[in-house]
Each structure stands twice: as C-alpha cells, then as structure tokens.
Amino acid sequence: MSSSSCKKCATSTSIGKKQIMGVTGLLLCGFLISHLLGNLTLLVGPDAFNKYSHTLTSNPLIYGAEFILAAIFLSHIVMAIRLIIENRAARPVKYHMYKKSGRGGTLASSTMPFTGLIALVFLVFHICGLKFGTVYSTNVGGVEMRDLYRTTIEYFQDPLHVLGYIVAMVALGFHTSHGFWSAFQSLGLNHPKYMPKIQCLSKLFGLVVAIGFSGLAIFCFIKGGH
Numbered sequence: 001m002s003s004s005s006c007k008k009c010a011t012s013t014s015i016g017k018k019q020i021m022g023v024t025g026l027l028l029c030g031f032l033i034s035h036l037l038g039n040l041t042l043l044v045g046p047d048a049f050n051k052y053s054h055t056l057t058s059n060p061l062i063y064g065a066e067f068i069l070a071a072i073f074l075s076h077i078v079m080a081i082r083l084i085i086e087n088r089a090a091r092p093v094k095y096h097m098y099k100k101s102g103r104g105g106t107l108a109s110s111t112m113p114f115t116g117l118i119a120l121v122f123l124v125f126h127i128c129g130l131k132f133g134t135v136y137s138t139n140v141g142g143v144e145m146r147d148l149y150r151t152t153i154e155y156f157q158d159p160l161h162v163l164g165y166i167v168a169m170v171a172l173g174f175h176t177s178h179g180f181w182s183a184f185q186s187l188g189l190n191h192p193k194y195m196p197k198i199q200c201l202s203k204l205f206g207l208v209v210a211i212g213f214s215g216l217a218i219f220c221f222i223k224g225g226h
C-alpha cells in the first residue's frame with residue numbers, strides 16, 4: 001500500500017471517529033437537557049423531586065438506560081483520546097486539532113480537551129456525591145422511597161461543592177457551546193444557510209447548561225440554609 005493511500009485510510013478513520021464523537025456528543029447534549037429539566041423539580045419541592053427520581057429509578061428499564069448512557073460517555077471519551085493522539089502523531093509540532101480544521105480558533109474550540117477533562121472529573125465526584133451519597137428514606141403519598149432531595153440539599157451545604165460545580169459548569173458550558181455545532185459539522189450537516197443559526201443555538205445551549213446547573217447548585221445551597 002502506498003504512503004498516500006495510507007494517509008487516505010488515516011483520514012477516513014479520523015472522519016469516522018469524528019462522526020462517532022458527533023453522534024455521541026449530540027446524544028449527551030440530549031441527556032443534559034433532560035437531566036436539567038428533571039432537576040428543575042428541585043425548585044418545586046421535596047415531594048416533586050423525590051417522586052420524579054423514584055419514578056425513574058424504580059423503572060426496571062433504568063439499568064438498560066444507564067448501561068447505554070455509560071457506553072455513550074465512554075465512546076465519546078475514547079474517540080476524543082484517540083483523535084488527540086492521532087493528531088499529535090501526525091503533527092509532532094505543537095498543534096491544535098480544532099484550529100486547522102476550519103472550525104475557528106475560539107477559546108471554546110481550543111480548550112475542548114481541557115474542558116472535557118474537567119467535565120469528566122466533575123462526573124466522578126457528582127455520581128459519588130449524589131447517586132452514591134447518603135441514603136435517607138421518605139414517604140410520599142403512602143409510597144416509601146429514597147429522599148434524594150435531602151441528600152442533594154445537604155451535599156450543596158458545603159460551599160466548596162457549590163464552587164466546584166460552578167467551575168465545572170462553566171467548563172461544560174464552554175465545551176458544549178463549541179461541541180454542539182461542531183457535531184453538525186462532523187456529521188456533514190453544515191449547510192451554509194443553517195450553520196449560523198446552529199452556531200447561535202450552540203452558544204445558547206452552552207449558556208443554558210452553565211447557568212441552569214450552576215443556578216440549581218446555588219439554589220440548593222440557599223434552600224438548605226447552610
């Protein structure tokens with residue numbers, strides 16, 4: 001096989017990886033919106049939030065959903081690492097994978113691996129602190145269930161947790177504000193007519209993620225009276 005055809009293979013597998021990143025990234029954006037909407041029940045009160053989380057966790061389909069979600073997260077991370085390694089190998093001189101790919105050289109685009117890493121570290125702390133956090137129980141309308149509202153409010157009584165969430169959510173906001181429209185580009189859905197609108201929507205998405213989740217952490221801090 002000639003070296004030019006090898007280069008072609010490398011380029012086409014890179015495109016495949018970017019497409020996988022695009023699809024998994026958009027699915028994760030969908031998860032983020034549904035998680036944010038679900039978490040808004042915190043604003044309604046303990047019963048609403050506990051009923052919502054109980055409805056989700058008591059459904060036997062939750063195990064399949066969790067498995068699929070974990071697979072999506074993993075594929076997204078593994079593809080990102082492989083693309084970074086490939087790009088470094090192709091260009092040993094300090095080079096940025098997003099800068100030269102026609103996707104602009106904004107702060108959000110040039111910090112994608114960094115903001116992605118912050119989101120990953122956040123996720124580990126998040127799941128340990130809430131999903132596997134202190135278990136209390138409560139009774140709502142005669143049904144015994146986990147008092148996840150109490151666990152969540154208590155978790156945010158530590159100002160360091162709130163601060164950590166705000167930092168992580170700003171990073172995630174940056175990550176998604178570029179990732180959302182970049183996914184459309186990777187999937188070839190970059191019609192010149194619609195791209196400016198998708199880019200605008202992408203920035204709005206990042207803003208909603210950063211403000212929405214940080215706002216909820218601050219709400220829990222205030223609600224608990226710390």
Ligand code: HEM
Nearest residue numbers: 035039053057066123126127130131148152213214216217
């Ligand atoms: C203030 C912001 C947030 C709050 C209050 C919150 C709340 C929660 C709670 C209470 C759980 C446990 C659910 C359960 O055990 O049934 C949970 C799980 C989870 N959260 Fe969040 N979350 C927030 C932000 C985020 C963000 C930004 C992400 C993504 C980067 C995220 C990803 C997840 C994941 C993947 C799970 C595990 C889901 C599962 O295993 O079913 N969360 N969250």
